[in-house]
Amino acid sequence: MAATSLNKSIFRLVVGTVLFTTVGVLISMWVTTSGHAQKQLNRNLTIAQGVLQQVLASREQQLYNSADVLTSDFGFKQAVATQDEGTIRSVLLNHGNRINADLMALISLDGLLTSSTSAALPIGSPFPYADFVQETINEGGSTTLMLFDDKLYQVIMLTVDAPRPIALTLVGFELEKELLTQLKNITQLDLSLQVRHNDSLIFSASTLALGTQLNVIEDEKRSFSWWDTAILKKHAYISKQFQLAELQDQSVWVVLSENAEHIFSEFNQLQITITLVALLSILITLLFGAMFARNLATPLKKLAEVAHRISHGNYQQTLHTNSEDLSEVQDLSSAFSLMQDNIRARESKIIFQANHDLLTRINNRYHIEKVIDDKLQLGESFQAIGINIFGFRGINDIFGYHSGDICLKVLASRVSALGGLAARLTGGELLWIPDVVQSNEQLLKLKLALEHPIEETGVIINLKVAIGIIDCPADAQTAQILFKRMNIVLDEAQITRQLLLSFDPEIEQRYLRRLSIIIELKQALAGNQQELSLAYQPKLNISANKIMSVEALIRWNSVKLGFVSPEDFIRIAEQAGFIENVTNWVINRAMDDGQLLLDAGIDVCIAINLSAHDVMNPELLPMVVSQLAERNLPRSLLSFEITESDVVKDPDKAIKHLTAFKDYGFTLAIDDFGTGYSSMAYLKNLPVDTLKVDKSFVLKLNTQVGDQNIVQTVLKLAKSFGMDVVAEGVENQETLAMLQRWDCEYAQGYHICKPIPVAALIEWYRSHINQNWLENT
Known part of the structure; x- marks a missing residue:
């Protein structure tokens, strides 16, 4: 066996040691960085979920404030209480336009849509989410996400209280793609919204392309590894989902998606760089490896600690990087600082908007x-x-x-x-x-x-x-x-x-009584006809010694409120905007009673009082003429009385409308003359036939010289304008005799007859038809 040279052995030893060390370092770094990347991804997704939920919660509060403005508006409450559909729809449209709402609707307590600004919620149909309606009634208000016509809306529903719930109002804002894009800019992640029905996907909206979105939805159900994601490119996005809302058999889910390539791209480049450096120089590779490990691990650990503190809402720490840190680490540190500042600024803005009115800044x-x-x-x-x-x-x-x-x-x-x-x-x-x-x-x-x-x-x-x-x-x-x-x-x-x-507690009692009067009077006008009635007070034609006309006076005996004075409920009906309903009821009842009088052979003219709203209502005259024609009744059956103050509010318009009444053949009278703000400039132009002297000048006419002067002056004034005069409040024979001597045409008061129902009027008329009212003069 040939001996190996020391150089070769050293070379082999050095190379083998370096290669073993390098491979070990690389493997260790791959494992460590992959784990860190997964933790960082999970932290990013968790932080993004928290930020997203906070933004949606803030948006929900702003929507609640907008809806609360509507339900707190007294005029809107009155419109709902009075079922004024025109006013309700107008308020819904105006308020919806002001707050850029996509859905505005009013829902009855039994779940029917009574008014709506969108075809997605047709009027008269039942609201599709009945459980949510009941929840709103129980809680006073609710919010959730709902699907209408393949569009997802963030919905706020509040009760309309007066003071008890009388209806529910709904405000909805579509969660369109533009909103998802705004949320993406906040979270720095792609978002997908899904609505599932029994685990079946029925709606989806996303900032991702359709094909990418399907891959994300599929990948979300599987775990991932560094090798599959960074090397084999099996996962383009890594996702996390959470349920945002659930209503009946539908659930709304949010899927947050992070670009996997963005996470691992820097890591791949780093591995290539380390490998090349290791092959080029053993010593430089060892030194660079040590320096890299130090320069990489320390700042990453610091950044991980910062991310942990940010996830707990601490945005005050300052991030520092050393000059020897890698540029990527410095860029990441700068990105963390910028993210921290942006989150802090957005949170401050959200808190300010949650606590302040955006228009007035208070x-x-x-x-x-x-x-x-x-x-x-x-x-x-x-x-x-x-x-x-x-x-x-x-x-x-x-x-x-x-x-x-x-x-x-x-x-x-x-x-x-x-x-x-x-x-x-x-x-x-x-x-x-x-x-x-x-x-x-x-x-x-x-x-x-x-x-x-x-x-x-x-x-x-x-x-x-x-x-x-x-x-x-x-x-x-x-x-x-x-x-x-x-x-x-x-x-x-x-x-x-x-x-x-x-x-003062009495003010609250009056307010509650006004609300009760509005509710009960509307119910009485709608169906309970026994509570409302008409009483008639005869007017004596002094020169003819005959009853030729009567004044119709409305009476209301409420089951809940007892007797309510006309002075109270007429004024409240005018303020609440449904006085025309009262007037229509009086006119129709007067026509019914007029038919009874004609059938009994009694030919008298029934005088009906009109309010300022009635005088200015262009639809009143056509209705009266139509009803008389439909019943085949003569126009001479009815006449109309108005007060001075009603005319003075807009004399030109009043004269125009009253002239139309006059042209149709109706007799007109000014009621309570002498208590208003009469002006000769327009009195001469009024198409009226009669002046009614207020009873305050007639009650003590036989004893009060001042009242006598006033009445005589009115008589002279009326004659100069070619008008008749009716003296109200005739309480004794002496007063009647004085009026006869002064050529007053008509007398009305308790001395002749108090206001009585139509049946009693027929009996009274028959028993007094031949009475000589002036026999004691």
């Missing part, structure tokens, strides 16, 4: 609610001041929504400058919690300062604000009670024009 309702509840739980006493722009809807209608937004921003800025806490609750309503309790004198000065005119592009907008005051915890023990009672106080302030008003 606290939003959600955040101020938590602050108020914290204060109340700590037993703090404070003053809550609600500030509402009076006629805010009018500002939007006249100047546009852009100007309305500017008014809100300026008002919010003025309130914020006062110190304390400021928040926006609903459309034009702000809440201010001052650091120091404010007196009424201070609030009056504050009101004047807040109402300083706003100039916008050459247009001056004059603000009028209503201020409501609630002392906590005396008047409200929770934030929800505070918001509810603040809404009640501000509503009362606008109705009564007391634009600086403190909370």
